[in-house]
Amino acid sequence: MPLGPGTLDVGASGGHSIDDQATIPNTASSFTGTRLLVQADAQYETERWLVAGALHAADLEHDGPTVPETEAQSPVGYYATAGLNVDDRHQVLARLEGYDPDTPGSSPDDQLVLGYNYDASSVLRVVVNYKASTEDVADGFFTGRLQVAF
Known part of the structure; x- marks a missing residue:
């Protein structure tokens, strides 16, 4: 089924830092070391369809005394979304999202999200x-x- 003419938006970003006692979500303690962060996302939207996705990844190289299993960490997260505009005011969506913190004792967390959006007016959405x-x-x-x- 062709998607038809639409709009494609893409993005990417990255960052590098050398940290001393930084607080990073989903880590056991403060972080001292080198971080490399990368992210990419894309969204294609037509009058009726929406397809979007993103990938976020990091490389965390710990400095100083650490347990060997935590000397390096490579957490990764993603999402993929598909949506259908049923009419001008109603939209249904399905999204698969996940996150793997890459830490000892943790496991990837994959979620399924089913959504419904109703645009009650130009300023109110349910x-x-x-x-x-x-x-x-x-x-x-x-x-x-x-x-x-x-």
């Missing part, structure tokens, strides 16, 4: 999501929110 682990899709939870544009 969002309902069902999120579950890919290992047990039946054991998920619903969230809802209202988005207001100012």
Whole structure:
């Protein structure tokens, strides 16, 4: 099924730092060492379809006394989304997202998200999501929110 003419947006970023006692999410303690961070994302959108994805990765080289298993870390995260505009006000989406912290004793966390968006007006959007682990899709939870544009 052809997607039709649309808009493609792509992005990439990167960073390098030498840190002394930096706080990094999903690490056991403060981080001292060298970090390399890279990210890439893309989104293709037509009047009816949306396809998007992103990949985030890091290379963490610890300095100083560390346990051998934590001398280097390479966490990686991603998401892939597909959406369909049912009509001007209704949108359904499915997203697969994951994160692997690459730390001893941890395992990758892959999630499935099913979403519904309703644009009640030009300034009000209602969002309902069902999120579950890919290992047990039946054991998920619903969230809802209202988005207001100012």
